[in-house]
Amino acid sequence: MLESYSSSAYFGQSNISEQPTAASPRILLVEDDALLNDQLTALLTKQQYQVTNLNCGALALSTLSQHQFDLVILDINLPEVDGFGLLNYIRAHSTTPVIMLTAFGAEEHRIRGLQYGADDYISKPCNFTEVSLRIEAILRRSGFNANTTSSRYLEHRELKLDRHEYEVTVDGCRKVTLTPIQFKLLWTLVQNHGSVQSKPYLYQMVLEREFSPYDRSLDMHLSRIRKSLVNLGMPQDRIQTMHGKGYIVR
CATH class of the missing domain: 3.40.50.2300 (Response regulator)
Structure with missing residues (x-):
């Protein structure tokens, strides 16, 4: 059927x-x-x-x-x-x-x-x-x-992402422009919200290089994203670090 x-x-x-x-x-x-x-x-x-x-x-x-x-x-x-x-x-x-x-x-x-x-x-x-x-x-x-207008936006809870402008709107009114790498990281996490994304996978997809446990680049990008969005009103626990696993957007 x-x-x-x-x-x-x-x-x-x-x-x-x-x-x-x-x-x-x-x-x-x-x-x-x-x-x-x-x-x-x-x-x-x-x-x-x-x-x-x-x-x-x-x-x-x-x-x-x-x-x-x-x-x-x-x-x-x-x-x-x-x-x-x-x-x-x-x-x-x-x-x-x-x-x-x-x-x-x-x-x-x-x-x-x-x-x-x-x-x-x-x-x-x-x-x-x-x-x-x-x-x-x-x-x-x-x-x-x-990258046509048909796939320009991605929304989840209070977040709206605009992939043309690398812009994130929180609660429909407060906006921040991220760097291309930061935006790509956030887009990937939001697109897979509710699912943990591992660091090795994110290194490949976002940074386009192999993961190294001594490389803190991804952590720094994530920290800046979280700080910027929390300052605009996003809940602290929207983006979570799963120690030993990766990151997740709830």
Whole structure:
């Protein structure tokens, strides 16, 4: 049974500044894990993509024969028609970019997917920042600008982030402009709010270098971000340090 999630229903209690427009990239997500399907649909819709989400390979095949998409995200183990079958169909009829979802450590699936023409793969369980960055990179290579107004803002509780201006607004009225590195760090944490982001991962994603336990750069950036935002009214415990693990935005 296909489960359908409308963006307006799913985000009834979330802060979304804009709805997808006709110019927003169209993404087909095919994933039969209901929880992951929900989570990815939420993430993509919040970033203003037009999302069609399915949980059945046969239904996806029918949909692909009738509609065009700017990106397809495929799980491999799907009922009726698996991800490789769908990938073969896509490659026979279009040049639409495809990202494969593979189980962690499933090297043979990744190799096979790339051999069949997949553009990229993401290992499950997924890190949502990695998912976002990989999607943006592929769409950018396909001619879409990732930094359009459709993905300009990110909101969580009292915070609103503007990625064009590197600006953060607290409670809708008090603003601060961060450095590009500080903004990238905060965006990554807010985008993954409720989930601890490890220091090694943040070093790679934000500072673009390997983590060293003797390097305090990330701690200093985080300290300055927290101080600036607390001075504007953000609660002290909104950004928390999880000792030995990393950071989390609550």
